[in-house]
Amino acid sequence: QKEVEQDPGPLSVPEGAIVSLNCTYSNSAFQYFMWYRQYSRKGPELLMYTYSSGNKEDGRFTAQVDKSSKYISLFIRDSQPSDSATYLCAMRDQGGSEKLVFGKGMKLTVNP
Amino acid sequence: GAVVSQHPSRVICKSGTSVKIECRSLDFQATTMFWYRQFPKKSLMLMATSNEGSKATYEQGVEKDKFLINHASLTLSTLTVTSAHPEDSSFYICSARRTGNTIYFGEGSWLTVV
Numbered sequence: 631q632k633e634v635e636q637d638p639g640p641l642s643v644p645e646g647a648i649v650s651l652n653c654t655y656s657n658s659a660f661q662y663f664m665w666y667r668q669y670s671r672k673g674p675e676l677l678m679y680t681y682s683s684g685n686k687e688d689g690r691f692t693a694q695v696d697k698s699s700k701y702i703s704l705f706i707r708d709s710q711p712s713d714s715a716t717y718l719c720a721m722r723d724q725g726g727s728e729k730l731v732f733g734k735g736m737k738l739t740v741n742p
Numbered sequence: 743g744a745v746v747s748q749h750p751s752r753v754i755c756k757s758g759t760s761v762k763i764e765c766r767s768l769d770f771q772a773t774t775m776f777w778y779r780q781f782p783k784k785s786l787m788l789m790a791t792s793n794e795g796s797k798a799t800y801e802q803g804v805e806k807d808k809f810l811i812n813h814a815s816l817t818l819s820t821l822t823v824t825s826a827h828p829e830d831s832s833f834y835i836c837s838a839r840r841t842g843n844t845i846y847f848g849e850g851s852w853l854t855v856v
Binding site for chain 1: 746748774776785786788791833835837839843844845846847848849850852
């Protein structure tokens, strides 16, 4: 089993839809959880950062972490065509290793 | 705006030559930076962890003599691809850890070896 599992999609939704992106993980030591957005041929852009369990909201984006289920989510409300990108979940533990462990990335297309 | 800058964004070099890519943290000091390689439609592959003032830690299977990493200051790490070959053509991305455990990525550098 991979440390981080993410459905690679692709996912296609109409403009205005609510999008739900998810990752599951197996390492209970993970404490820091991030979502990145990557446009084609560009570096990943940090969208959301969450420490431990809980919810975090920033504009149209909400990140949720459920450590008991080892499950994280990113919700995008009122999705826009400009949200079309690949979304990567990433996480790391609190220990000495600073390496991020990534999901495969979900390719999202929001159709106008 | 970008907090981690990479340069150049695109570079074409001849086979057998070396090319250097710079990664700078713009408004913070980064004791640790990371170098990744990304193949088309694939996730990021960590190549090495770059620590300021010490040797980089390379991932298994990454040739340290081919991919030279120097982290000479708290805001700059460089990746030098030595004796480049066409199979080294790829998208190289750096990231830097900011205080508070957030990690920011650079814009990436496209390397084409001809």
